[in-house]
Amino acid sequence: MSTLKSIIDRGSITASIRPKGAWGYTMGSIKVAINGFGTIGKRVADAVDAQDDMEIIGVTKTGPSFGCDLAVKKGFPLYCTFDDAGRIAAFAEQGYECKGGLSDLLSVADVVIDCAPGKMGAGNLAKYKAAGIKHIFQGGEKHDLTGLSYTSCANHAANLNAEGTRVVSCNTTGLSRTLVPLYEHCSSLKVECTMIRRAADPGDSKKGPINAIKPVLKVPSHHGPDVMTVKPEIEINSLAVAVPTTIMHVHSIIADLPEGHGLTTESIIEMWKEQPRVIVMHGEENRITTTAEVMEMARDIGRKWGDLHEIFVWEDGVKLVGNRLYYFQAIHQESDVIPENIDCIRALMGTETDWKISVAKTDASIDAYYNL
Amino acid sequence: MSTLKSIIDRGSITASIRPKGAWGYTMGSIKVAINGFGTIGKRVADAVDAQDDMEIIGVTKTGPSFGCDLAVKKGFPLYCTFDDAGRIAAFAEQGYECKGGLSDLLSVADVVIDCAPGKMGAGNLAKYKAAGIKHIFQGGEKHDLTGLSYTSCANHAANLNAEGTRVVSCNTTGLSRTLVPLYEHCSSLKVECTMIRRAADPGDSKKGPINAIKPVLKVPSHHGPDVMTVKPEIEINSLAVAVPTTIMHVHSIIADLPEGHGLTTESIIEMWKEQPRVIVMHGEENRITTTAEVMEMARDIGRKWGDLHEIFVWEDGVKLVGNRLYYFQAIHQESDVIPENIDCIRALMGTETDWKISVAKTDASIDAYYNL
């Protein structure tokens, strides 16, 4: 409960953890472009807007639609995903001011967050390089696209001043949050994870199954090893199934610690309670025994879209047996990567070298923004 | 789209639709007690807090729990649901300041919103009467408890200065929103409704069914006729089934208009677009073809909990054939009654006689509160 209370309180503490002048940049705020103002894009835009060291310089839409209203409401300049004059003009016909095409946007930004649908990565990368702009892709793209990946707690330092990178997927981000501190304590970690995945997002009514379990028959699955793109020292494999739910993934995890690790079930729980962006709560005591109650708590916390940026670990589902650790964690697939994108911007721009300070600033600013 | 845009814009218009001095009361703001700070209670408390003519004087919890943190965060004074000294003391043991029992709260309030679980109505009513306080029950209680019911658009005037009343259920509220303007145009209306109900709320993981349809075998069901507690002139019956979804109810409605009604499919759509708390959108054009997309839009609008106070009508699902009108509407079961409670407070306190002005003030204030 104390963990949760601290989250609720966090929004009211000052967001200025370092005095403004102490930040590692002297110019004004970082100018951020969002290429693709959809499910991820709109969330990242809000998170950028919440910070005092960066600002949204523009967002792209393929054409006039409901999402444009959201951008207008927020005061985010609108651009067209394409440079095509006809497509750009189509916005005005529907009463939206469109400031130009993607090229125009890239020319005024410091960094672009690529939130385009999958399969467009290679094409977009060429555009970003041509424009000489720093770029951040999402987990839908492969590591090979940029050869660099990012999670705040895993490899912030390795991303400092890079030209481009990739914020890893919701699942990889979630695994890193609990595994990296374990690894850093133990210096060795072998992990197996079964991912019980939501089959569709809440707003997606097309996909099934309605009444079935679908194993990912490529064994082991690609999900777990993706952690090694941000922390190569962790040995990890995974299996995955999709199930008829829309709200969260659950990870069922087995981690083998090396001899002499010196940890206990209790000390691991304490470690995670200290870890940023991890909520550890007792399921039975708090009557939070399924992902339904986890997401209901998220709605009470009050971020927009009912998002839960934190990974949820059931305290009473953690157990160290000999050197083998068992635990469950739940992942809000729509939002856990949002704050990572903010930290990643600071890494690429080289404005904050300490990941923990970036994380504290990011999170406090978001919570203040939403008046939590 | 224009309807939606106007909702998004609404929050930014001034909430002061009437100049402060022009309201029908001279004292300070209305002091509102919330008896039961749970699913409905926490939402009503926010809505009260958003208004400039009323304030939360206290909320009750049965004991220390997560909900207390929410109250503390908002600055709502905490009271115990019971007058028992031991139970009151239990709050302090968990670090919460509890200002007393229910009786203490009632003694300082002008009106109490009863958001207690079902079956407690009769007992609570006696307490409210003993305390000489105005009282508003929710739709879980029967009309007979107070002999008076309330929906903003149906019978605001009939509730003016009453001692106590009941805000009708989410379903009845939703039916009133579209049927009352039809009735007022036609002076006669015969309605049949099949209610396709969500089987459990999003945070409830206990109830099923997982893969079945459950008809309510009491035929006709009690749901439709409840409309007659607020608008007796509408003849209505209903059938109901529960289905494996958590997010919204859907109503499948047939309304028989009298000869000479003078309406068309288009004029009915226009009528509803003018009606407060009704959103009319084209499903195919906006790709909002199921309740999943409706609630996704609600998350984009951005009220806390992703709430949708408005009834959603699919424009392309409205059709007048002869004198028989067919249409579908979707109801967010957790929240459509929230703004009605605010208007109902003003009715009982006699501070606003015009329901449309109350509704406009309520809604604009809520949207400003959530910074939509």
Next chain:
Amino acid sequence: MSTLKSIIDRGSITASIRPKGAWGYTMGSIKVAINGFGTIGKRVADAVDAQDDMEIIGVTKTGPSFGCDLAVKKGFPLYCTFDDAGRIAAFAEQGYECKGGLSDLLSVADVVIDCAPGKMGAGNLAKYKAAGIKHIFQGGEKHDLTGLSYTSCANHAANLNAEGTRVVSCNTTGLSRTLVPLYEHCSSLKVECTMIRRAADPGDSKKGPINAIKPVLKVPSHHGPDVMTVKPEIEINSLAVAVPTTIMHVHSIIADLPEGHGLTTESIIEMWKEQPRVIVMHGEENRITTTAEVMEMARDIGRKWGDLHEIFVWEDGVKLVGNRLYYFQAIHQESDVIPENIDCIRALMGTETDWKISVAKTDASIDAYYNL
């Protein structure tokens, strides 16, 4: 319960309701081809195989697959859906004996049951006409294809000796079973039906929604009026929604009877208990309150695939209020039309003029076949 018991007992009574020689044909049994041995085709094939006045002369598959094993096991001759020599040869390569193409099959059959996927109706019709063979389409095709439709209880006589027809959909068949006897008693009937439809079949894991309700925005829907293709005198409209379940449709029905109908709730229940292929059971008393329990009862009855050929009406969900009748019925979408196809064969071949005798023979033979 007595109704159910009679179904269970039915299989053990003699299937020879009329002495063999008394049937209206002198040649041997009717030779039936199944074009498309899939979900519907395999069920109709079993039902044909169960009768003593007809036989399966061949079934088609597009190529060698699991379904071929089922055909071989039953001893049904295998043909290729196409006349292409290469495709025909492909069967032998997988160890299946293929007797030829569709043309070969049509040349040895008296009647073909078209169980091909939708949209192939027009092309197939031309082939059947060219082969001079009688033909029966399924409800996926439109009435206009043949200009004639069929339901056992509605218009058997009108289909006698016809060249081709269409067995109507599962929904239309279900509506006819309860509405036709009502109409025949009353000579007038006006009906509104809301169809709560299963969104996908049990073996289909692709389709959603997982957590939503999807209204059919074409209002009124096409489902109800299709009843008028077999009984034009019934006035009927419908609304439809799809919900996240796989096992049954439910119909929520309102029927307006004419003045002087002379019926009561009880006499209507009795009428339906006498009607073939309708099961009327009390939900509360028998603890069959959802479609889950209805299909569980079907599994106990023991037909292959757990099929329920009968329409299920909840006795305690039937209520006549004035001249308006309210009731619910549940439809097993995969199988209620199966026995209709058998009766339809006899209609087209002119071998049984009395629909009730055909139905009794069909049903008793199927139940004996499955050893119920």
Next chain:
Amino acid sequence: MSTLKSIIDRGSITASIRPKGAWGYTMGSIKVAINGFGTIGKRVADAVDAQDDMEIIGVTKTGPSFGCDLAVKKGFPLYCTFDDAGRIAAFAEQGYECKGGLSDLLSVADVVIDCAPGKMGAGNLAKYKAAGIKHIFQGGEKHDLTGLSYTSCANHAANLNAEGTRVVSCNTTGLSRTLVPLYEHCSSLKVECTMIRRAADPGDSKKGPINAIKPVLKVPSHHGPDVMTVKPEIEINSLAVAVPTTIMHVHSIIADLPEGHGLTTESIIEMWKEQPRVIVMHGEENRITTTAEVMEMARDIGRKWGDLHEIFVWEDGVKLVGNRLYYFQAIHQESDVIPENIDCIRALMGTETDWKISVAKTDASIDAYYNL
């Protein structure tokens, strides 16, 4: 495909694998009582009825209900679960012949299959011992009740001539089917399993969740270690979650083989294809990629209730990486233990010492019974 074909063919081979006189008993058939003719009881009764070396001497019901019709239809003598004269008389009042109470049944039987609801084990055990009758409990009871457990492939020999035992749960049975042959090859096996469990059975409409994942917070869970009650040499732990589906459990399994095991992915697949009651099929090639398609195949096979007695392993989901084996299997929770009960009867009665012969006889007899 060949595996499946062999199942379909199996029913038609002679059930008399050993000549009648060669069986280890000279008296007539074994007299089997079923105490509790419900979900499991009705299935076991059918399976007993299918054998030529045993027969149903009686089944119990708590009172007259639908299940009695099933028993009457099959010709199974009906007894009352209680010895109470009033309860026994209640059967006759509803037209059922009840031959007496449980004590009467136990006095004429050789062995009783306890299919009573959970928590009644201890009380029933006392009755069985008092009656001096052999007894078989189900997996809902704990191993400690009898101190002996049973799975055909794991420990048939250890159960020979025992007074009482327990057929393990559906999950434990399923794990044994694939793990025991692995263990027997390797002489050492360490296993971790995540169980993705169906939250409710198909006929149960009460239980949820509708849209959530529920981890079993007792970690590790009790499911896996239960395997050690039948094969103590296998080291195994498990984690479990419940998901919103009704049709099958899925196991996500990691097994560590010892050095020098000499197996390959291919040879393991071959091993399982030879193992009784395991179906190994390629998911992608056969379009059986979820449990929905697995159960659809089961319906095609045609056992009553669409049961699947076999464990289903996805061939393309098996992968040996070094000494670590990854695979998925699916379990039909309602029926995989049914044939084990038959083998277990022979073990307790001492009439068949070779588990493979018993299994072959059991399965062939069941398939012939259902005319597959």
